[in-house]
Amino acid sequence: MTPLLQVQNLAKHYAVRIPDGLSRRKATLRAVDRISFCLSAGQTLGLVGESGCGKTTTARLVLGLMSATQGQVLFEGQSVAATRDATWRALRQRMQMVYQNPLGALDRRLPVITQVLEPLRIHDRGDPHEHMEQAQALMASLGLAKSLWWRYPHELSGGQRQRVVLSRALILKPSLLVCDEPVSALDVSIQAQVINLLQDVQELMGVAYLFISHDLKVVRQVSDQVAVMYLGQIVEQAPPEQLFSEPLHPYSQALVSAIPSLWNRQQKTKIVLQGEPPNPLSLQSGCVFQQRCPYAEARCREQSPMLTPLSSERQVACHMLAQKPSDQNAVVESCS
Amino acid sequence: MTRFLAIRFLRGLLTLFLVLSFAFVILRSTGDPAMLIMSADAPPEALEAFRKGWGLDAPLWQQYLGYFKNLLEGNFGYSMRDKSPAMELVLARIPATLSLAVPAFILKLVIGISAGVFAALHRNSWIDRLLISLSIAGYTMPSFVLGLVLVLVFAVNLGWLPSGGDTTWQHAILPIVTLSLGGAAVLARFTRSAMLEVMGQPYIRTASAKGLVWRRVVLDHAMPNAAIPTLTLIGFMVGSLIAGAVVVESVFSWPGVGRLLVTSVANRDLAVVQSLLLLVATTMVTANLLVDALYGWIDPRVRSGQEARGKAL
Amino acid sequence: MTAMGIQRGLNLPNTLVSLRGLKVSFGRGASAVQVLHGINLDVYAGESLGMVGESGCGKSVTWLAALGLLGSQAQVQGEFSLAGQRFDGLNDKALAAIRGRRIAMIFQDPASALNPVQRIGRQLTEAISLHKGLHGESARLQAVRLLDQVHIPNAAQRLQAYPHELSGGMNQRVMIAMALAGDPELLIADEPTTALDATVQAQILELLGEVRRDQGMAMVLISHDLSVIAQECARVMVMYAGRAVEVATTDELFRSARHPYTQGLLASVPDVGAPQKRLIAIPGQVPEAGRLPAGCSFGPRCELAQIICTLNHPALLPVAEGHKVACFVNSP
Numbered sequence: 001m002t003p004l005l006q007v008q009n010l011a012k013h014y015a016v017r018i019p020d021g022l023s024r025r026k027a028t029l030r031a032v033d034r035i036s037f038c039l040s041a042g043q044t045l046g047l048v049g050e051s052g053c054g055k056t057t058t059a060r061l062v063l064g065l066m067s068a069t070q071g072q073v074l075f076e077g078q079s080v081a082a083t084r085d086a087t088w089r090a091l092r093q094r095m096q097m098v099y100q101n102p103l104g105a106l107d108r109r110l111p112v113i114t115q116v117l118e119p120l121r122i123h124d125r126g127d128p129h130e131h132m133e134q135a136q137a138l139m140a141s142l143g144l145a146k147s148l149w150w151r152y153p154h155e156l157s158g159g160q161r162q163r164v165v166l167s168r169a170l171i172l173k174p175s176l177l178v179c180d181e182p183v184s185a186l187d188v189s190i191q192a193q194v195i196n197l198l199q200d201v202q203e204l205m206g207v208a209y210l211f212i213s214h215d216l217k218v219v220r221q222v223s224d225q226v227a228v229m230y231l232g233q234i235v236e237q238a239p240p241e242q243l244f245s246e247p248l249h250p251y252s253q254a255l256v257s258a259i260p261s262l263w264n265r266q267q268k269t270k271i272v273l274q275g276e277p278p279n280p281l282s283l284q285s286g287c288v289f290q291q292r293c294p295y296a297e298a299r300c301r302e303q304s305p306m307l308t309p310l311s312s313e314r315q316v317a318c319h320m321l322a323q324k325p326s327d328q329n330a331v332v333e334s335c336s
Numbered sequence: 337m338t339r340f341l342a343i344r345f346l347r348g349l350l351t352l353f354l355v356l357s358f359a360f361v362i363l364r365s366t367g368d369p370a371m372l373i374m375s376a377d378a379p380p381e382a383l384e385a386f387r388k389g390w391g392l393d394a395p396l397w398q399q400y401l402g403y404f405k406n407l408l409e410g411n412f413g414y415s416m417r418d419k420s421p422a423m424e425l426v427l428a429r430i431p432a433t434l435s436l437a438v439p440a441f442i443l444k445l446v447i448g449i450s451a452g453v454f455a456a457l458h459r460n461s462w463i464d465r466l467l468i469s470l471s472i473a474g475y476t477m478p479s480f481v482l483g484l485v486l487v488l489v490f491a492v493n494l495g496w497l498p499s500g501g502d503t504t505w506q507h508a509i510l511p512i513v514t515l516s517l518g519g520a521a522v523l524a525r526f527t528r529s530a531m532l533e534v535m536g537q538p539y540i541r542t543a544s545a546k547g548l549v550w551r552r553v554v555l556d557h558a559m560p561n562a563a564i565p566t567l568t569l570i571g572f573m574v575g576s577l578i579a580g581a582v583v584v585e586s587v588f589s590w591p592g593v594g595r596l597l598v599t600s601v602a603n604r605d606l607a608v609v610q611s612l613l614l615l616v617a618t619t620m621v622t623a624n625l626l627v628d629a630l631y632g633w634i635d636p637r638v639r640s641g642q643e644a645r646g647k648a649l
Numbered sequence: 650m651t652a653m654g655i656q657r658g659l660n661l662p663n664t665l666v667s668l669r670g671l672k673v674s675f676g677r678g679a680s681a682v683q684v685l686h687g688i689n690l691d692v693y694a695g696e697s698l699g700m701v702g703e704s705g706c707g708k709s710v711t712w713l714a715a716l717g718l719l720g721s722q723a724q725v726q727g728e729f730s731l732a733g734q735r736f737d738g739l740n741d742k743a744l745a746a747i748r749g750r751r752i753a754m755i756f757q758d759p760a761s762a763l764n765p766v767q768r769i770g771r772q773l774t775e776a777i778s779l780h781k782g783l784h785g786e787s788a789r790l791q792a793v794r795l796l797d798q799v800h801i802p803n804a805a806q807r808l809q810a811y812p813h814e815l816s817g818g819m820n821q822r823v824m825i826a827m828a829l830a831g832d833p834e835l836l837i838a839d840e841p842t843t844a845l846d847a848t849v850q851a852q853i854l855e856l857l858g859e860v861r862r863d864q865g866m867a868m869v870l871i872s873h874d875l876s877v878i879a880q881e882c883a884r885v886m887v888m889y890a891g892r893a894v895e896v897a898t899t900d901e902l903f904r905s906a907r908h909p910y911t912q913g914l915l916a917s918v919p920d921v922g923a924p925q926k927r928l929i930a931i932p933g934q935v936p937e938a939g940r941l942p943a944g945c946s947f948g949p950r951c952e953l954a955q956i957i958c959t960l961n962h963p964a965l966l967p968v969a970e971g972h973k974v975a976c977f978v979n980s981p
Contacts, residue, residue: 260877545748
């Protein structure tokens with residue numbers, strides 16, 4: 001069975017001119033650089049990384065909001081292109097996006113129920129009565145009380161707004177939902193509500209999630225697979241329990257180590273990375289992580305490691321770790 | 337930075353060129369200098385001779401090219417009224433205008449900025465509200481109305497100050513005040529917004545938390561940041577120092593550049609008008625150029641921020 | 650030291666800062682909204698105290714009010730003392746003498762918390778001159794020393810940089826260096842890592858701990874993130890809707906939290922060390938400051954709520970040594 005979403009060697013490059021004294025130097029900004037992953041129906045892939053790693057760009061490429069420089073995105077077996085034609089518009093019914101800032105994603109001037117109805121009207125499925133019933137049923141099942149349906153976005157709380165955004169995204173029953181930092185702007189107790197809600201919805205409706213976040217704790221909670229990104233590349237991919245109990249890539253190790261654990265507060269050796277997340281403009285050849293990696297050697301400066309499967313469920317891009325025996329068929333297996 | 341300024345400079349030259357061309361064409365499309373300068377009932381042959389003498393019978397494009405050719409040689413033309421060199425005529429009037437414009441400018445800055453800063457620091461108090469109302473009144477009222485009102489009050493009714501002419505320093509008071517109030521009002525309003533915007537920024541709180549007394553916070557941290565947008569406005573005001581006095585000079589019969597502009601346009605004294613426009617446009621363009629340069633000097637984000645610009649592949 | 654003395658937190662020898670009955674309202678007359686309802690808080694010399702709570706709980710306002718940083722729209726009441734001396738009701742000039750020199754504060758989002766048009770060297774030397782009376786070259790040297798202390802490489806060159814030329818993590822280090830310029834006895838860190846990336850957060854937290862120990866300073870760490878507090882603080886105060894609901898040592902809090910809100914918070918954070926399980930979310934949301942429910946502010950969201958919870962506010966009372974809770978149901 002083909003996976004719902006397949007991304008193959010996807011890349012997005014920008015030609016930039018950097019000021020260099022009085023003139024400008026040409027360079028290439030690799031926002032996303034040859035990434036591949038797949039997502040099966042009803043599953044969640046967590047995409048995690050710090051600012052500048054390319055996760056938001058990946059989201060937009062997947063949705064066809066941006067054209068790719070290289071590689072392709074296959075959704076339900078068909079290629080996703082950034083042309084704004086009828087095929088692309090039809091795709092909108094199958095894949096939707098949820099954003100970080102729910103207030104910004106909603107129109108200030110319209111009552112929220114109108115905004116939930118809008119996708120139904122645009123894609124013209126059924127008559128207005130049915131639309132209203134569907135919208136009301138969905139909003140109720142997502143925990144929005146009737147008294148809120150005719151309110152304006154600024155009259156609702158952060159958690160309520162996010163439920164509205166979710167309703168609007170789910171009303172057409174898409175098979176893929178791309179969530180870009182959906183809970184980062186919410187209070188902790190509301191985050192928990194929304195996370196639970198997302199999980200319930202997935203069970204009920206069979207939606208697949210591409211869940212993007214910088215917050216590892218949240219990603220761990222919701223994902224079936226986690227991909228760690230750094231400077232436009234995926235450096236490790238694994239199921240959450242494995243990633244968090246035994247991170248293999250040096251960057252994953254640092255990320256996991258940086259999460260303070262509530263219940264485990266003995267001073268475990270923290271890996272604190274030196275230096276700053278580097279500027280994606282100043283890339284040299286070799287591994288993207290070499291400057292901050294405690295294990296970097298000559299090989300790492302020359303050649304960029306490929307994402308190699310280490311088992312049927314794990315892949316790592318690291319020269320050091322690629323010594324381990326790899327399972328050549330693993331990539332295909334984890335995709336189906 | 338140099339590249340940045342070089343481009344601005346070239347653009348400035350282009351602006352000058354466009355202004356002069358536009359004026360050239362418009363001035364020659366309406367009105368007949370011959371009839372306006374010699375009286376309307378002069379004999380037609382005299383009018384014809386006049387026109388021929390000044391080259392007004394040649395086709396427009398020829399006059400146009402001739403004008404720019406002369407300009408490049410430094411020949412600004414001659415007044416059709418008294419045959420003296422146009423530019424000399426214009427330059428002779430500048431001291432009179434500046435004697436109004438410069439004090440007015442200083443007054444504008446002092447009144448406008450202090451009022452604006454004061455209002456911002458006492459936001460929502462009665463004095464803030466009063467200052468806002470005054471500034472609205474100030475910049476909505478046309479300057480000739482303001483001028484005439486002041487004349488009415490101070491010259492006619494109270495008799496304290498003379499109403500026109502330029503003989504004594506007392507003659508300068510009313511025109512200077514009239515000139516400055518409108519600009520002060522705009523500046524006050526603008527400064528107030530700029531200050532309020534800055535005062536709401538987190539770094540102001542950091543400065544207070546550092547232990548600086550309020551006066552230091554305002555002077556060292558708030559005002560330099562608020563000055564940045566205000567500078568554009570001030571630059572604009574500098575640019576219009578010369579031209580901005582036209583109305584006021586007319587109301588107060590002040591023999592400056594503005595008066596000259598009015599009379600020479602009315603008479604279609606072409607070379608004088610063009611020279612005046614060249615002067616005014618050059619002042620404007622230079623002032624804007626200076627503001628751009630100053631911006632880069634004052635705001636480090638602009639300076640180092642000619643960042644990477646890119647396009648998608 | 651009588652038992653009553655301990656309970657009332659009278660100025661015991663090692664109490665550095667004491668806040669009593671802190672109330673804050675914004676606005677005037679009929680439209681005034683009260684955001685803090687009587688906070689009592691002690692900070693002991695050299696300790697690290699965490700203040701945790703969600704939006705609107707008042708954790709930042711507490712210290713902004715104490716230091717007089719809230720502006721003219723705020724009405725602040727209460728008795729505050731620093732090393733035994735009162736500092737409430739002082740005018741701006743007198744408070745300015747305390748700020749930075751004895752109590753320093755750093756904020757969230759360092760990029761916007763630094764003056765964008767001044768070089769960081771100048772912002773640093775401003776603090777140094779103010780608190781240490783050094784000027785010119787000696788101030789500059791001290792600035793370099795401070796930047797070294799916060800582990801900024803190439804400190805001498807960095808003095809010439811502007812905030813927008815540095816990353817978030819670097820800017821936060823500069824803020825910390827600025828805060829240290831006066832050798833303060835207490836550092837208030839208001840959400841210092843919230844705007845930063847995960848790996849940088851870890852660096853900054855480590856730096857804060859190091860600096861606190863090196864200087865022998867007390868530190869109050871304000872955060873909405875329980876796990877950040879858990880890592881760095883020995884004692885925690887949990888706040889909800891303008892009141893303190895629980896105070897305890899960190900160990901005690903995580904082992905046996907008594908207030909239903911604290912318990913709820915702990916259950917809603919996905920914990921990486923534990924096996925994956927469904928989060929237990931607290932239903933409802935935080936009430937708005939002007940529209941608090943009658944009785945206990947947490948009542949409507951609380952599973953254990955009883956009639957008495959709708960009638961009165963529970964007081965913060967001790968349940969064990971060093972552990973106080975404000976709850977009618979879960980306390981003796």
